[in-house]
Each structure stands twice: as C-alpha cells, then as structure tokens.
Amino acid sequence: MNTSQPMGVSAGTAVEALYSRADLRARLADALRAAGKNPDRVSIDDLSHMDEFHLGGRAATAGLADLAAIQAADRLLDIGAGLGGPARLLARNYGCQVTTIDLSADYCEAAEWLNRATGLSERITVVHADALNLPFADGSFDVVWSQHTQMNIADKRGFYREARRVLRPGGRLAIWDVVAGPVQPIHFPVPWADTPDLSFLAQSVELHQILKEARFEVTAWNDLTTQTIESLRAQPAPDGPAGLHTYVPNFPAKATNLVLNLEEQRIRMLQAVCTCE
Numbered sequence: 001m002n003t004s005q006p007m008g009v010s011a012g013t014a015v016e017a018l019y020s021r022a023d024l025r026a027r028l029a030d031a032l033r034a035a036g037k038n039p040d041r042v043s044i045d046d047l048s049h050m051d052e053f054h055l056g057g058r059a060a061t062a063g064l065a066d067l068a069a070i071q072a073a074d075r076l077l078d079i080g081a082g083l084g085g086p087a088r089l090l091a092r093n094y095g096c097q098v099t100t101i102d103l104s105a106d107y108c109e110a111a112e113w114l115n116r117a118t119g120l121s122e123r124i125t126v127v128h129a130d131a132l133n134l135p136f137a138d139g140s141f142d143v144v145w146s147q148h149t150q151m152n153i154a155d156k157r158g159f160y161r162e163a164r165r166v167l168r169p170g171g172r173l174a175i176w177d178v179v180a181g182p183v184q185p186i187h188f189p190v191p192w193a194d195t196p197d198l199s200f201l202a203q204s205v206e207l208h209q210i211l212k213e214a215r216f217e218v219t220a221w222n223d224l225t226t227q228t229i230e231s232l233r234a235q236p237a238p239d240g241p242a243g244l245h246t247y248v249p250n251f252p253a254k255a256t257n258l259v260l261n262l263e264e265q266r267i268r269m270l271q272a273v274c275t276c277e
C-alpha cells in the first residue's frame with residue numbers, strides 16, 4: 001500500500017472512525033474460512049457478497065462498467081474503494097490498471113491483501129488518501145469511478161473538482177450513488193452513517209448542477225430506484241458467512257433502514273456517466 005501521502009488524509013475524521021476496525025482482516029479471514037475457503041487464495045467470486053459495499057452489489061458494478069464503456073487501456077481511479085471488490089472486477093474483466101483510494105487505513109490494508117489473494121495486485125495500486133485532496137497529478141486518469149462514497153462528503157463541489165482535476169481531457173466520471181428523495185428525513189442507521197451528522201445527501205438535481213459547474217458534460221443520468229427496490233425484493237441480502245454483516249457493525253438494522261428509505265422515497269438511486277469538457 002502506498003502510504004506516502006498521509007497529508008491527503010484529514011486526521012481522525014469521524015468518517016474514518018465509522019468504517020475502520022482493527023480486526024477487519026481477521027474478521028474477513030474467519031468468514032472466508034467459515035465458507036470453506038483459503039483466505040490467502042480466493043477468487044473474486046468467493047468475495048462478491050462482502051467486497052461490493054453498495055446497493056445492487058456486483059450487478060451494479062457490472063452495469064456501471066458497461067455504461068462507462070470501460071476498456072483495457074483505461075487508467076482508472078476508484079475513489080472511496082472500500083475493500084476493492086469493484087476494482088478487482090474491473091481489473092480482471094477488463095484488464096485495466098486500477099488505482100484505489102480510501103480514507104480508512106484498515107480498508108486499504110485489507111484491500112491490498114485481497115488483491116494479493118486473488119492474484120490481481122499487479123493491476124491494482126492501493127493508496128490511503130482523502131477524496132478531497134487526491135495525491136495525483138492533473139490529468140492522471142482516463143476514468144474516475146466512485147460508488148457510494150460522496151454520501152459521506154459534505155463538500156461535494158470539492159469532491160467533483162478533485163475528480164475533474166485528475167481526469168485527462170475527454171476522460172469519464174462513472175458514479176453509482178444514493179441521493180436524497182422527496183421525503184425527508186431518512187431513517188438511521190444506514191450503511192454509510194449511524195447518525196445524521198455523517199450523512200450528506202444531495203438531491204439529484206443539485207448533483208447535476210454541481211457536476212455542470214465542475215465542467216462535466218452529463219452523458220447518462222439514470223434513476224434506478226425502482227429497479228433497485230425490485231431486485232432487493234427478488235433477492236434479499238445473502239446471509240451466508242462471507243457477507244457485509246461480517247465487518248459492518250449493526251448491518252441488519254442498517255439494511256432494513258435502507259430498504260425502508262427506498263420504499264418511502266427518502267432516498268433514490270443514481271447511476272451516471274459524465275465526460276470532461
């Protein structure tokens with residue numbers, strides 16, 4: 001893991017504390033063993049119920065990759081990559097080089113271990129950094145990718161300004177996110193926040209405007225709320241040993257509220273791709 005840019009990480013933020021846990025790797029390894037796997041030699045399919053930390057899981061990642069037309073030649077940055085499941089899928093299925101950043105040192109360490117365990121560490125670089133202060137030169141990437149991270153970030157203009165800065169001209173931004181619905185407030189806890197002070201949901205129309213101000217041209221803007229509710233009804237969260245409940249505290253209550261918030265129109269699901277002007 002590249003930890004040479006700690007200046008990018010705001011010290012001791014409550015968001016970092018929310019996600020971090022010192023026993024993360026041990027928990028993941030125990031869960032994999034309980035599922036009959038060798039934790040140091042796994043396939044990305046063995047991990048897919050626990051390393052895609054967003055609504056829609058792997059199907060949502062694959063759908064966004066198609067929409068963004070990911071190619072082998074793309075240099076891709078995943079902002080707020082968590083355990084790195086999407087990065088591994090993109091590296092394996094498309095053969096592209098992926099850099100991941102995350103605010104949680106524990107997540108970065110676990111991601112790096114899972115990259116090794118799946119034989120993908122040559123294609124993925126893990127960096128511990130803050131989305132609001134990316135340690136990369138201007139124009140370093142062809143694609144900036146982010147799923148379920150901006151909900152923890154109050155400074156959305158700063159978030160998309162940084163994403164725009166590190167993209168080359170003509171590069172793409174691919175997002176899969178939760179936005180505010182017409183009914184407020186939302187029920188807590190949710191997977192990205194135990195309490196309202198860590199949750200920063202914008203309305204879809206506000207995000208659209210912020211992206212425009214950051215000089216992005218929106219090429220796809222899909223509200224997938226109905227499809228997400230339908231797929232959750234058809235296929236509830238798996239309860240096998242290697243799931244998100246392994247390492248996300250109080251996950252059953254968070255998952256219940258997520259569904260309630262969707263059904264009551266308190267949150268909506270946004271899939272979008274934008275191009276740099």
Ligand SMILES: C[S@@+](CC[C@H](N)C(=O)[O-])C[C@H]1O[C@@H](n2cnc3c(N)ncnc32)[C@H](O)[C@@H]1O
Nearest residue numbers: 052053054080081082102103104130131147149
């Ligand atoms: C709900 S998880 C999503 C993880 C991953 N994108 C996925 O879909 O599997 C949100 C992630 O965003 C990260 N995060 C939140 N705020 C961040 C920030 N300011 N900079 C970098 N990462 C951040 C968290 O540490 C966490 O790993």
